[in-house]
Amino acid sequence: MRRLVAGTGWKMNNGIADSIRYAGELKARIAAFDTSAIDIYVLPPFTSLAAAAQAFAGSPVAVGGQNMHWEDSGSWTGEISASMLVEAGCRYVELAHSERLQHFGETYEQVRCKVDKAMNAGLIPIICLGESALEKAEGRTDQVLADQLRISTGGQPDERVPEIILAYEPRWAIDATEAASPDYIGERHRALRAVLRKHRGADIAGRTRIIYGGSVTPENGRAFLDIKDVDGLFVGRAAWKPEGFARIVELVTDVSKRKI
Ligand code: PGA
Numbered sequence: 446m447r448r449l450v451a452g453t454g455w456k457m458n459n460g461i462a463d464s465i466r467y468a469g470e471l472k473a474r475i476a477a478f479d480t481s482a483i484d485i486y487v488l489p490p491f492t493s494l495a496a497a498a499q500a501f502a503g504s505p506v507a508v509g510g511q512n513m514h515w516e517d518s519g520s521w522t523g524e525i526s527a528s529m530l531v532e533a534g535c536r537y538v539e540l541a542h543s544e545r546l547q548h549f550g551e552t553y554e555q556v557r558c559k560v561d562k563a564m565n566a567g568l569i570p571i572i573c574l575g576e577s578a579l580e581k582a583e584g585r586t587d588q589v590l591a592d593q594l595r596i597s598t599g600g601q602p603d604e605r606v607p608e609i610i611l612a613y614e615p616r617w618a619i620d621a622t623e624a625a626s627p628d629y630i631g632e633r634h635r636a637l638r639a640v641l642r643k644h645r646g647a648d649i650a651g652r653t654r655i656i657y658g659g660s661v662t663p664e665n666g667r668a669f670l671d672i673k674d675v676d677g678l679f680v681g682r683a684a685w686k687p688e689g690f691a692r693i694v695e696l697v698t699d700v701s702k703r704k705i
Pocket of ligand 1: 454614618619620621658659660661679680681682683
């Protein structure tokens with residue numbers, strides 16, 4: 446049994462005041478849902494983390510960072526460590542988002558170091574995996590995904606892998622007009638789980654969550670959640686307003702009753 450996930454990354458949106466407003470509204474909107482069987486997270490920008498964590502305290506919504514550094518402290522101007530995220534009230538940290546890879550030159554080797562540090566600090570890493578449009582066109586998608594998975598989780602012993610959330614986010618479907626098709630997503634999730642099975646065994650593969658992100662909306666989300674190997678939704682734009690994320694949470698809650 447895998448607990449379904451409803452998550453949103455706010456990217457560079459919502460300062461402190463907006464984060465507090467968002468939290469108040471989201472909590473009110475989801476109060477009537479039985480969310481006990483799912484995991485919910487929001488990923489505010491760094492400066493809003495502590496305020497958001499406080500605003501969501503006591504609710505089913507946990508908070509996470511959108512990135513972190515692999516060292517504990519030191520001369521790393523502009524960076525944030527795992528322990529700083531924990532201190533700010535974070536439970537999660539997103540790693541390897543395509544915008545980090547594309548605009549800031551991050552690599553999966555760095556992500557591996559970050560995963561190790563995040564796990565040691567007690568954070569749940571959400572590792573983004575995804576092929577570019579070019580890699581897709583060249584027919585290299587499943588190999589690219591397998592490599593990203595192998596490198597980023599390579600430092601973890603088998604038994605810790607199910608603590609990680611894997612987010613399949615095809616780069617060409619992020620911030621796009623259309624998500625990937627349910628068939629395409631189903632194939633990729635199956636392939637990723639097969640890689641896990643091969644390297645980590647059936648039990649680990651069966652317990653590790655793989656969620657989908659990339660132009661998810663309340664309208665298209667159900668079709669993705671209906672796919673056997675999809676364990677949740679990771680949403681950007683459609684969840685930047687609390688009403689949008691509340692609809693996603695409702696959807697995931699609903700489907701979790703059937704999937705369990
Ligand atoms: P999007 O973003 O839903 O706005 O496409 C998804 C993501 O970046 O994870």
